[in-house]
Amino acid sequence: MPGPSRRGLLMRPLPSGSRKNRGISLGLLALCLAAARCLQSQGVSLYIPQPTINATVEEDILLSVEYSCHGIPTIEWKYTSNWGAQKIVEWQPGTQANISQSHKDRLCTFDNGSIQLFSVSVRDSGYYVITVTERLGRSQFGTIVLHVSEILYEDLHFVAVFLAFLAAVAALLISLMWVCNKCAYKFQRRRHKLKESTTEEMELQGVEC
Template identity: 40%
Template sequence: MCHLAAGAISTHSPQRSLTRSVQEDVFFSLEVSCDGTPTIQWTFMSGAVSRTIGTWQPGGYTNITEDYSGRVQAFNNGSMGLSDLRLQDAGHYVVTVTETAGSSKDTGFVLKVNEVLYEDLQYLSVSALALACVAALLMLSTWLLDKAYRRIVAWRRRKQMPENDATELQPL
């Protein structure tokens, strides 16, 4: 839990380190209180990249950049929702709250985005399919060998039987 105050600006955030998977949504929870109407600006930073996500005033204007248009939801309390996460969304998010008098306060969030590993599932299904094919081949070869064995045994029995010549019956 974080509660920071600088001058008349106060921000509160229950969780500042978040982990989500690709294509999920994330909610950066923030409570802002200050004198007057604050201007809230969210910025994304990762490595050498720094870009503004959007700026808004509670109950006033909302200006979301084109890169994030359709994916960002701005809330009057300073919170922000980001939908349909991508791997490139992983990084640091900084919210700057500026009051009408000009003082400002920054609060940071860290977002980790995990990749969903469909390759593992694909590997597992291919392995199961290969094992099923091997099992089917083994069952087929066992069936064929059994059939051949029975034919050979029947052939040997016929070969060992005496010819159909006249058999004399002995009286008892």
């Protein structure tokens, strides 16, 4: 008896169990792709427009950042330098910030994640690391390098020379004013004496008449 043809074997439909397993596999694959796409769309992104900042003492410095994420994140700034590392501030946008004692009176926070340092000193030089964390635990961090230098001696010398020049000009003006007042006083006194002598002469002429 002749066996089934090759064409008949190829056209035979798959068993129902195999089709069901294949459908489940495709469904799981689609679910995994959708979950991965969802997680990717909900990730944290962080942008730092100026990663390196040069400043001089007593300046007010803005450490500017921008972030995007879903929900309200937790923002944390840490400071690292030759003197050690510490957390300087942590907050959630719209709530009061928890500022460390070392920066209590000279730090200001913004809802976009930026912070401002007031009246910086050389000890403020170092690395400032920001970490933005979502409620689900995903986070992103970035670093800003701050260099704070003292005012150069040449600048101080220029300021000193300029102040000395202003002092000399002021002294000259004061001297000129004193001379002018002295001359005006002498002129008025001389005029007054001349007027008195003229009056006396007129009185004498009246007596003689």
